[in-house]
């Protein structure tokens with residue numbers, strides 16, 4: 290796992306946006322996995338700016354989102370479809386056939402989950418997956434205790450995650466309890482993973498998943514087994530890491546050819 294600690298969240302987002310942009314430049318038909326939430330907002334904004342300024346075509350990319358609420362209309366301001374349209378898809382002018390988000394309004398959840406897995410199989414593999422992390426160490430909405438072998442399925446959010454997701458819902462009752470989420474195995478099948486975490490509220494989860502034991506109690510800790518993971522942090526999220534100096538040294542001493550993926 291490569292741990293990259295930046296001066297602040299904005300710089301971490303800029304660096305990761307350059308990495309995504311350079312991937313698209315190199316591979317115009319990139320299959321990209323996307324996350325929602327507050328963490329990747331800056332990354333998406335900077336990615337749109339970079340793509341615009343370099344006049345890059347995104348007509349051939351395909352995207353798969355990690356998750357969607359169950360029982361929330363796609364047009365609801367709190368749905369992840371609304372989030373993605375507002376923060377990325379419309380700005381990039383993606384066609385409807387280019388992006389995929391689980392259908393939270395489906396009649397049959399198991400069928401929808403299988404359908405989503407089939408789509409990833411048919412159009413994938415996901416070549417670059419962007420992740421955030423929950424305070425409890427979840428990735429996607431694989432809450433603690435989720436099977437490392439899991440695939441896309443229905444999950445129940447913890448009360449802590451529900452409260453963290455409350456912003457766009459008008460009452461506590463309205464905050465969804467269920468999601469369709471890619472499973473941990475689905476995420477692990479991605480060829481490369483970029484995880485971002487910002488703020489002191491993520492420091493415990495970050496230290497636990499990077500340096501703690503691999504355990505279903507900290508779902509992100511399975512990433513220790515993935516051969517290509519980059520973690521972008523701000524100093525607050527990195528504050529509880531024991532080997533911080535070493536990670537910083539590794540990044541500072543990176544050979545120039547390894548820095549090409551970050552070039553502007």
Ligand code: F6R
Pocket residue numbers: 323324325326327328329355356420421422423427428429430
């Ligand atoms: C969102 C997702 C979640 C979030 C996590 C952090 O699609 O899969 O794992 O990445 O809950 O959310 P924020 O970024 O709002 O702190």
